[in-house]
Amino acid sequence: MSKNQILEEILNEVDKHPEIMSRRDALKFMSVSPVAASVMAGTTVGAATAAAADVKGKIVIVGGGLAGMSTAARLNNSISNADITVIEPDPMSVSYQPGQTLVGAGLWDKSDIQYNRDEFLPSGVKLIKGSVTAFDPDNNSVTVDGSQEVKYDQMIIATGVMLNYAQIKGLEGEITSSGKDNAAVKNSGIGKDGLHSIYFQDGAEATYKGIEELIAKAKAHKGPEKLQAVFTHPNTPIKCGGAPKKIMYLTNARLVEAGVRDKVELTFYPNGGGMFGIKDYHTAIVEQFKTRGFKWHYNITLSK
Ligand SMILES: Cc1cc2nc3c(=O)[nH]c(=O)nc-3n(C[C@H](O)[C@H](O)[C@H](O)COP(=O)(O)OP(=O)(O)OC[C@H]3O[C@@H](n4cnc5c(N)ncnc54)[C@H](O)[C@@H]3O)c2cc1C
Numbered sequence: 001m002s003k004n005q006i007l008e009e010i011l012n013e014v015d016k017h018p019e020i021m022s023r024r025d026a027l028k029f030m031s032v033s034p035v036a037a038s039v040m041a042g043t044t045v046g047a048a049t050a051a052a053a054d055v056k057g058k059i060v061i062v063g064g065g066l067a068g069m070s071t072a073a074r075l076n077n078s079i080s081n082a083d084i085t086v087i088e089p090d091p092m093s094v095s096y097q098p099g100q101t102l103v104g105a106g107l108w109d110k111s112d113i114q115y116n117r118d119e120f121l122p123s124g125v126k127l128i129k130g131s132v133t134a135f136d137p138d139n140n141s142v143t144v145d146g147s148q149e150v151k152y153d154q155m156i157i158a159t160g161v162m163l164n165y166a167q168i169k170g171l172e173g174e175i176t177s178s179g180k181d182n183a184a185v186k187n188s189g190i191g192k193d194g195l196h197s198i199y200f201q202d203g204a205e206a207t208y209k210g211i212e213e214l215i216a217k218a219k220a221h222k223g224p225e226k227l228q229a230v231f232t233h234p235n236t237p238i239k240c241g242g243a244p245k246k247i248m249y250l251t252n253a254r255l256v257e258a259g260v261r262d263k264v265e266l267t268f269y270p271n272g273g274g275m276f277g278i279k280d281y282h283t284a285i286v287e288q289f290k291t292r293g294f295k296w297h298y299n300i301t302l303s304k
Contacts, residue, residue, distance in 0.1 A: 011056045057083070057153035062132045062142065064088030066097075068158035069120050076122040085126040085152075087144055092178045093117045095201065100177070101243050104198035104207035105250035113201070114178075132159075161239065163199050165190065169304030175200055177239065198247050199239065207247065211254050218260035226265040232302040235271035244268070245275075245285070252292055266293075269300040 014021050059075060061068045064086040076082050092114055099113035121127050128150065134143040141151045165171040165185050173184030179200045190197050191206035194213070198204040218227055231248040233241070248268055255261040268289070275285035275296075289296060 015056075056081070058151065059084045059154045059156065060142065060150055060152035061086045061156045061158055063093075063158035063160060064090075064117055064121075064127070065093050065158065065160050067160065068156070069094050069117075069122070071156055071158060072125045073122045076125055082124065084122075084124075085128060085150065086121065087128045087130060087132055087142070087150065088117060089129060089131045090176060090178055090180050091117050091129075094120045095178050097177045097239060100198045100201060100204035101240075101246045101250070103201070103204040104196070104211075104247050105254065106208040106211065107250075110201055110205045161237065163197075164236070165197070167234075167236065168302055177201065179203070198243060211251055214251075214264065215254065215258045215260055218255065218263035219258070221260075221263045227263055229264050229266045231266070231268045232300075233268075233270040233272075235301045244270075248294065249288075249292070252294070261293075265295060267295040267297065269297055269302065271299065271301045273298045 059082070061072050061084065064072070065088075068086055068088065072084050072086050075084055094115045094117050096113040096115065099108055102108040103110055103113060118127070128144055128148070130144040130148065132142045132144055133146045136142065137155075139151075140153065140155075141149050142155070143149055160176070162174045162176060163185075164174050165188065166173055170188070171185070171190065172188040173182065175182040175185050177200050179202045182200060182202065185200070186202070189195055191203050191210075194210060196203060196207040196210045198207050214227065214229060221227055229248075229251060231244050231251075233244045245268065248266060252261065252266055255264055255266075274282045275289075276282040
């Protein structure tokens with residue numbers, strides 16, 4: 001008998017005795033076995049991948065960003081009779097966030113990083129266009145947009161992180177990287193008057209305008225004092241810890257290209273006491289900063 005048949009028999013047996021064990025509990029038990037783990041990871045453990053292909057149970061993935069959609073694709077490829085539903089409200093949820101650094105430096109357009117969610121839904125995977133507004137783990141269900149109840153056997157939460165600008169005094173609002181519901185953030189001033197963020201799409205686009213404005217100011221600048229360009233790294237988890245430094249390097253390159261680097265001082269303010277957690281990388285970055293004439297001050301968090 002193949003491993004595939006053994007798994008099928010186990011689940012069929014479980015289905016006959018709901019008073020002893022639900023399918024959800026059985027799937028939970030199986031998920032600690034190497035065979036089922038190989039299904040979840042989409043990897044090969046000896047002959048296990050083929051063996052685990054016929055898995056029962058409804059899988060709900062909350063959040064269809066890069067993590068949610070890629071997990072849906074892997075499970076869909078690994079399970080022959082997959083019943084997978086992704087719940088995602090944002091039509092641009094799979095847009096390519098790492099490219100926002102390049103948009104901020106004017107190397108790419110916003111349209112280069114925008115991708116439509118619906119075109120990346122794996123074949124056979126269902127999509128609910130909405131937000132989960134309540135979780136009810138005791139009853140294996142979630143509520144979408146306050147009204148639609150969705151049941152599951154296994155749930156995967158892939159809701160990413162929200163950008164919480166309101167933690168900085170004077171700014172307001174929380175948004176996703178694709179910029180959904182960003183009115184409060186924009187109204188509070190990000191994206192104009194020299195204040196920029198590359199962590200959401202519109203903000204990245206506005207950042208390049210900010211760099212162009214800085215170059216224009218530097219060209220007109222006459223006094224001995226330099227213009228100040230300040231880059232910060234907050235004391236919260238962020239998407240891509242490298243991005244604050246990357247946009248600093250790219251701003252530097254734009255200033256050099258425009259022939260005005262000597263008119264602007266670039267300073268980096270990380271919240272921590274070093275440039276990077278690994279000593280060798282820290283040392284290499286400090287050397288790069290010195291070569292480029294950057295300044296820096298450790299242990300500073302932008303609070304207002
Ligand atoms: C400027 C920048 C540079 C980066 N550079 C790199 C890099 O160089 N290398 C790298 O590996 N990574 C990089 N990243 C990070 C990487 O892009 C993200 O970690 C990744 O996109 C996160 O994917 P995710 O699916 O977890 O989250 P998200 O893309 O945020 O997706 C989460 C989804 O969940 C949805 N959601 C939220 N709440 C709910 C709800 N209640 N119900 C239903 N859906 C919900 C949201 O609408 C969203 O679409 C960068 C990010 C940025 C911003």
